[in-house]
Amino acid sequence: MSPTPAxxxxxxxxYPSLTEGAYAALRHGILTSHLAPGSKLVLDxxxxxxxxxxxxxxxxxxxxxGEGLVDTESQRGFWVSPVSVDELQQLGELRAxxxxxxFRHAMETDHRLLQDRLGEAWRSFKEVGQRAGETEPLNxxxxxxxxxxxxxxxxxxxxxxxxxxxxxxxxxxxxxxxLGIDRKGFLAGVxxxxxxxxxxxxxxxxxxxxxLIRRHIQDVVEIVRSNVGWTEPxxxxx
Amino acid sequence: MSPTPAxxxxxxxxYPSLTEGAYAALRHGILTSHLAPGSKLVLDxxxxxxxxxxxxxxxxxxxxxGEGLVDTESQRGFWVSPVSVDELQQLGELRAxxxxxxFRHAMETDHRLLQDRLGEAWRSFKEVGQRAGETEPLNxxxxxxxxxxxxxxxxxxxxxxxxxxxxxxxxxxxxxxxLGIDRKGFLAGVxxxxxxxxxxxxxxxxxxxxxLIRRHIQDVVEIVRSNVGWTEPxxxxx
DNA sequence: CGACGGGGAAATATCGATTTTTTGCTCTGG
DNA sequence: CCAGAGCAAAAAATCGATATTTCCCCGTCG
Numbered sequence: 001m002s003p004t005p006a007x008x009x010x011x012x013x014x015y016p017s018l019t020e021g022a023y024a025a026l027r028h029g030i031l032t033s034h035l036a037p038g039s040k041l042v043l044d045x046x047x048x049x050x051x052x053x054x055x056x057x058x059x060x061x062x063x064x065x066g067e068g069l070v071d072t073e074s075q076r077g078f079w080v081s082p083v084s085v086d087e088l089q090q091l092g093e094l095r096a097x098x099x100x101x102x103f104r105h106a107m108e109t110d111h112r113l114l115q116d117r118l119g120e121a122w123r124s125f126k127e128v129g130q131r132a133g134e135t136e137p138l139n140x141x142x143x144x145x146x147x148x149x150x151x152x153x154x155x156x157x158x159x160x161x162x163x164x165x166x167x168x169x170x171x172x173x174x175x176x177x178x179l180g181i182d183r184k185g186f187l188a189g190v191x192x193x194x195x196x197x198x199x200x201x202x203x204x205x206x207x208x209x210x211x212l213i214r215r216h217i218q219d220v221v222e223i224v225r226s227n228v229g230w231t232e233p234x235x236x237x238x
Numbered sequence: 239m240s241p242t243p244a245x246x247x248x249x250x251x252x253y254p255s256l257t258e259g260a261y262a263a264l265r266h267g268i269l270t271s272h273l274a275p276g277s278k279l280v281l282d283x284x285x286x287x288x289x290x291x292x293x294x295x296x297x298x299x300x301x302x303x304g305e306g307l308v309d310t311e312s313q314r315g316f317w318v319s320p321v322s323v324d325e326l327q328q329l330g331e332l333r334a335x336x337x338x339x340x341f342r343h344a345m346e347t348d349h350r351l352l353q354d355r356l357g358e359a360w361r362s363f364k365e366v367g368q369r370a371g372e373t374e375p376l377n378x379x380x381x382x383x384x385x386x387x388x389x390x391x392x393x394x395x396x397x398x399x400x401x402x403x404x405x406x407x408x409x410x411x412x413x414x415x416x417l418g419i420d421r422k423g424f425l426a427g428v429x430x431x432x433x434x435x436x437x438x439x440x441x442x443x444x445x446x447x448x449x450l451i452r453r454h455i456q457d458v459v460e461i462v463r464s465n466v467g468w469t470e471p472x473x474x475x476x
Numbered sequence: 477c478g479a480c481g482g483g484g485a486a487a488t489a490t491c492g493a494t495t496t497t498t499t500g501c502t503c504t505g506g
Numbered sequence: 507c508c509a510g511a512g513c514a515a516a517a518a519a520t521c522g523a524t525a526t527t528t529c530c531c532c533g534t535c536g
Contacts, residue, residue, distance in 0.1 A: 010496080010520075016312035017519065019300075043488070053521045055293060058489085062257075062297045066304020068402060074254035075527055077488060086397035093339070094400060101335060159324035161410075162332060164306060165403070172399075248490075248526080255489065281518065291491045296519085313497055315518060 018052045023060035025050060028140075030069050030080050031174050038082040041070065067168055085225060088176050092221035095169050098162070099153055099217070100210045106156035107206050115201050117152040122198050125149045129191050138178055138186070149194055180224030190219055256290045261298035263288060266378075268307050268318050269412050276320040279308070305406055323463060326414050330459035333407050336400070337391055337455070338448045344394035345444050353439050355390040360436050363387045367429050376416055376424070387432055418462030428457055 015021035026046075029035040046057050061078045064070040071079045106114040125145040132142050147170060154163045193216040200209035253259035264284075267273040284295050299316045302308040309317045344352040363383040370380050385408060392401045431454040438447035 019519075020312055042486095044486085053519095054488090055296075055520055058293075059296055059300045059519095062300040063304040066301040068399075074258055075488065077528095084397055086395075087399040090395060090397055090399045094336070094403065097335060097339060098332070101331070157324075157328060159322055159328055161306075161325040161328045165332065165407070169403070257489075280516095282516085291489095292518090293490055297489095313518065315498095 017056070019056040019059045022050055022052060022056050023063055026060055026064060027069065031171060031178070033175060033179055035080050037080055039080050041078040041080060043077070068172060083176065083179070088221060088224060091169055091173050092217055095173060096214045096217040098166050098169070099150065099213045102153045102156065102162065103209055103213060104206060106153060107209070109156040111204060113155050117155045118149070118198055118201055121149040121152045122194055125194060129194070132186050138181055143174055176224050177220065180227040187223070190216065255294070257294040257297045260288055260290060260294050261301055264298055264302060265307065269409060269416070271413060271417055273318050275318055277318050279316040279318060281315065306410060321414065321417070326459060326463060329407055329411050330455055333411060334452045334455040336404050336407070337388065337451045340391045340394065340400065341447055341451060342444060344391060347394040349442060351393050355393045356387070356436055356439055359387040359390040360432055363432060367432070370424050376419055381412055414462050415458065418465040425461070428454065
């Protein structure tokens with residue numbers, strides 16, 4: 001009935017609670033490096049920026065700390081987790097391993113389902129994926145559809161346990177991707193990997209698919225690593 | 239100078255903040271299933287039990303939610319994450335994969351370091367590990383040393399990224415271990431796996447070590463699965 | 477000149493009270 | 507007997523104020 005859904009006095013944004021709004025805002029800020037890696041997250045400032053009390057902010061930060069996007073030290077506050085080449089590589093390795101695991105599992109469990117999900121995700125992705133290879137930088141839409149493509153690999157798992165962990169790792173890598181690929185665009189080859197993977201699925205070639213996944217992710221790690229300006233761990237700063 | 243370290247009016251326990259105390263208490267309660275899987279976590283009750291305000295409790299719960307030990311739904315509160323056979327298997331598979339990955343990496347990177355760390359951890363573990371095979375149930379000390387043994391495998395990684403994720407998965411499995419092994423004691427063979435792994439390290443046999451790790455973890459998953467009373471996902475309850 | 481320490485400003489951590497939302501129950505009409 | 511409206515109690519979410527701790531500047535002493 002009501003066009004605006006049950007206006008409450010508080011909630012400004014479209015989130016069900018202030019905590020969720022703060023969580024989304026902070027997470028996005030971190031993943032886009034609008035909040036710089038290693039920088040201090042001062043509660044009072046965030047309070048003024050987000051126009052909400054400190055309680056929901058602390059709660060959102062605690063959640064992000066649990067996810068590894070924020071560091072916290074008792075009585076000292078919160079920081080955006082720093083980035084480092086070493087972490088980039090470890091996350092990349094782990095992501096590749098998990099995807100291959102999921103891929104094999106899905107291929108062996110329900111090949112048809114995987115083919116459907118992946119095909120659907122690919123069609124959605126390629127609309128926006130191609131453009132990013134030319135002029136546009138990686139943006140939210142791109143990343144959302146790209147993520148959807150890769151999570152389709154996990155369709156063989158019923159419980160969301162594996163997927164949740166994967167998504168966390170993916171998110172942590174998203175920050176590196178944007179840091180290292182942002183302005184340079186993307187190698188067309190890396191984009192094409194996705195359609196090639198789909199072909200391997202259709203051909204029921206598990207080995208080729210696994211290798212492709214590994215290389216795909218390793219390539220991105222390398223691209224990022226060669227583009228970023230820092231070589232050593234970026235410790236705490238402003 | 240001060241014998242009691244800077245007595246503050248608040249902090250009762252030995253934790254640097256109430257949030258940390260609540261976090262530790264809740265985490266422990268969940269891992270031991272003293273807080274039953276799927277059960278509602280009512281803020282007012284926790285407030286009375288822990289004798290602290292709601293703010294630090296919410297913060298601790300938010301952190302646990304980020305780690306996957308607690309589920310939360312906007313405006314509806316917090317629940318202990320439910321358990322399921324499917325999740326047990328996925329976590330087991332992922333743990334095995336990560337350990338093998340770490341093992342290979344450590345063997346190839348700095349074999350000597352791994353041997354030292356693992357040997358040290360083994361000596362510490364076997365004191366308490368043997369007893370658990372007979373009469374004693376798995377307890378905090380056992381689990382702490384057992385964890386230390388397995389985390390020694392990660393000594394090849396500099397950045398703590400991989401280790402953090404592993405520890406999270408390990409913890410989530412700890413709950414299942416205690417649920418399924420608690421009273422029945424432990425198969426001696428499973429305990430011996432650890433010394434056998436050490437032998438493989440000394441013999442520099444990567445393949446044998448990897449296989450042992452996989453089987454070791456898979457065995458525990460099987461033991462738990464056959465001992466627990468539930469077969470299907472345990473949804474939300476009291 | 478550098479270690480030390482006082483002291484106020486800044487920032488964090490926590491509480492108690494208030495506002496909103498959800499949950500159960502009861503009553504009513506069909 | 508069931509669906510749904512209407513309340514009251516319970517629980518969650520949030521705020522503003524306060525207590526506590528850390529940070530940082532600066533003067534002093536060796």
